[in-house]
Amino acid sequence: MRGNAEAHELIAPGSLAGVLELMAEAPGEWTPIAGGTEIMVAHAAARLHEKKLVNLWGLNELRFIESGDDSIAIGAGATFRDLRAHAGVQSGAPLLAKAATWIGSIANQSRATIGGNLANGSPAADSSPALLVYDAEVELISVRGRRRIAYSSFHTGYKRNAMTPDELMYAVHVPLRFVKHKQYLRKVGTRRAMAISKVALAGTALLEGSTVSEIRLAAASLAPFPARLYKTEAALLGRPLGLLAIREGQEALMEEAKPIDDIRSTAAYRSRVASNLLGEFLSELLPAEVRR
Amino acid sequence: MSERRASSNLRINFTVNGEKRAIDAPPMKRLLDVLREDLHLTGTKEGCGEGECGSCSVRMNGELVNSCLVPVLQAEAASIETVEGLGKAEKLHPIQRAFLECGGAQCGICTPGMLMATSQLLAMNPHPTIDEIREGLAGNLCRCTGFKRIFDSVVAAVAELDAPAKTGGAHAR
Numbered sequence: 001m002r003g004n005a006e007a008h009e010l011i012a013p014g015s016l017a018g019v020l021e022l023m024a025e026a027p028g029e030w031t032p033i034a035g036g037t038e039i040m041v042a043h044a045a046a047r048l049h050e051k052k053l054v055n056l057w058g059l060n061e062l063r064f065i066e067s068g069d070d071s072i073a074i075g076a077g078a079t080f081r082d083l084r085a086h087a088g089v090q091s092g093a094p095l096l097a098k099a100a101t102w103i104g105s106i107a108n109q110s111r112a113t114i115g116g117n118l119a120n121g122s123p124a125a126d127s128s129p130a131l132l133v134y135d136a137e138v139e140l141i142s143v144r145g146r147r148r149i150a151y152s153s154f155h156t157g158y159k160r161n162a163m164t165p166d167e168l169m170y171a172v173h174v175p176l177r178f179v180k181h182k183q184y185l186r187k188v189g190t191r192r193a194m195a196i197s198k199v200a201l202a203g204t205a206l207l208e209g210s211t212v213s214e215i216r217l218a219a220a221s222l223a224p225f226p227a228r229l230y231k232t233e234a235a236l237l238g239r240p241l242g243l244l245a246i247r248e249g250q251e252a253l254m255e256e257a258k259p260i261d262d263i264r265s266t267a268a269y270r271s272r273v274a275s276n277l278l279g280e281f282l283s284e285l286l287p288a289e290v291r292r
Numbered sequence: 293m294s295e296r297r298a299s300s301n302l303r304i305n306f307t308v309n310g311e312k313r314a315i316d317a318p319p320m321k322r323l324l325d326v327l328r329e330d331l332h333l334t335g336t337k338e339g340c341g342e343g344e345c346g347s348c349s350v351r352m353n354g355e356l357v358n359s360c361l362v363p364v365l366q367a368e369a370a371s372i373e374t375v376e377g378l379g380k381a382e383k384l385h386p387i388q389r390a391f392l393e394c395g396g397a398q399c400g401i402c403t404p405g406m407l408m409a410t411s412q413l414l415a416m417n418p419h420p421t422i423d424e425i426r427e428g429l430a431g432n433l434c435r436c437t438g439f440k441r442i443f444d445s446v447v448a449a450v451a452e453l454d455a456p457a458k459t460g461g462a463h464a465r
Contacts, residue, residue, distance in 0.1 A: 002341070003320075005299075005317075005318040005319075005320040005321040005322070005325075005363075006299055006318045006320075007299075008299060008318075008320040009299045009319075010299065010319040010320045010363055010365050011319070012319075012365055012368070033363070035361075036361045036362060036363060036366070037343055037361055040322070040342075040343070040360070040361040040362070040363065041342045041343055041361065043320065044322075044341045044342050044360065044361075045342065053320070055363075055365060055366060057366045058366065081355065101427075104343070104431065105346060105430050105431020105432075106356050106409065106412065106413075106427070106428060106430070106431055107343070107346060107349055107356045107357050107358045107409070107431050108343060108358070108431065110355035110356055110357055111355075111357055111358075111361065111362075
């Protein structure tokens with residue numbers, strides 16, 4: 001059954017201030033819609049429960065990408081087409097540029113926004129693992145002002161997040177200091193385009209000699225929301241990287257991962273594949289003579 | 293389901309295939325339905341209705357979009373191009389001719405979307421590699437051709453679009 005367009009209100013205040021005032025007057029009553037790649041799908045299937053929608057699409061105040069000295073500021077309204085085409089994102093945050101090319105198809109990338117991807121909070125969100133291993137921050141905005149929090153503390157449960165009902169996402173800040181790190185991102189899904197991931201793994205690491213001096217790992221679809229793999233990181237940090245350390249890191253990941261069985265995959269498959277992806281990332285860091 | 297009428301019609305002004313149009317519609321009405329029902333531009337097809345198949349692809353402000361996922365309010369002041377704007381039966385666009393000649397169309401449901409995705413791809417990248425063609429059309433599903441003939445059609449269209457330039461003739465893409 002199709003949704004009924006007349007059953008939903010959709011208004012366009014036309015400015016960010018206008019949207020924020022509306023959200024402050026009636027916190028939680030208005031659901032923001034940007035590119036519609038989530039909300040319009042629910043609408044099509046007549047399972048869009050939100051009756052009052054406020055338009056963000058076309059607000060230039062939210063659609064920007066600015067490269068600074070230490071970080072890149074990405075407006076919540078930047079689309080994945082914007083991200084993949086931006087030279088500063090390609091060079092400063094290559095994993096994010098790569099993830100942007102995986103999201104849906106070209107037609108989805110030209111509408112889907114980074115703010116929507118994060119606020120929607122799917123456990124399989126494509127941009128999340130990269131942002132987590134870059135220590136990104138999200139900037140939230142309301143009539144009360146702006147605040148920044150670590151992206152790693154943004155998701156608080158399945159489709160729950162740290163925003164108050166009167167807040168919108170304003171920007172994502174990606175530090176540039178990871179350009180000297182080894183970086184990894186791989187998504188496993190049923191096909192290359194369009195498919196929602198069964199599992200995805202991202203990593204950034206720094207080695208001093210053979211010792212792992214910094215490592216960040218994050219996954220999609222291993223938990224109720226995209227999350228860092230802190231215990232797996234701890235199993236590897238400070239250790240000389242070798243075949244034993246890799247195996248123990250993989251064991252730590254299998255222990256830490258809490259995936260579920262669902263329509264796209266099984267828990268056992270997800271854990272096994274994530275462990276294999278970790279093995280692939282870490283093996284790339286080994287000196288060539290140890291690799292085989 | 294009893295759904296009360298929450299929205300009244302909104303006047304939307306936009307440009308469709310170069311012509312200024314104004315329609316009155318509920319703001320959450322899909323651009324797809326406005327094109328087909330209000331403007332009788334039935335070249336744009338509905339496939340899945342949820343952004344997976346690309347049958348309803350149109351260009352909005354120079355970007356490819358699935359018109360099933362665009363609430364018409366967001367098309368206010370936009371420039372929309374549909375397959376009807378690409379060419380006419382008596383004057384086909386080179387992309388359309390290539391699809392005909394190479395067997396890139398069979399049942400035809402996916403074809404308008406394929407044509408618009410190809411048009412977008414070539415506007416951004418006039419000489420795509422086969423991988424770039426595959427990526428550019430990855431959001432458009434076809435259950436007849438097996439895709440090979442569609443990719444062949446795009447290659448042929450690129451060659452034809454190039455040909456006039458080589459002989460010095462002007463060609464509107």
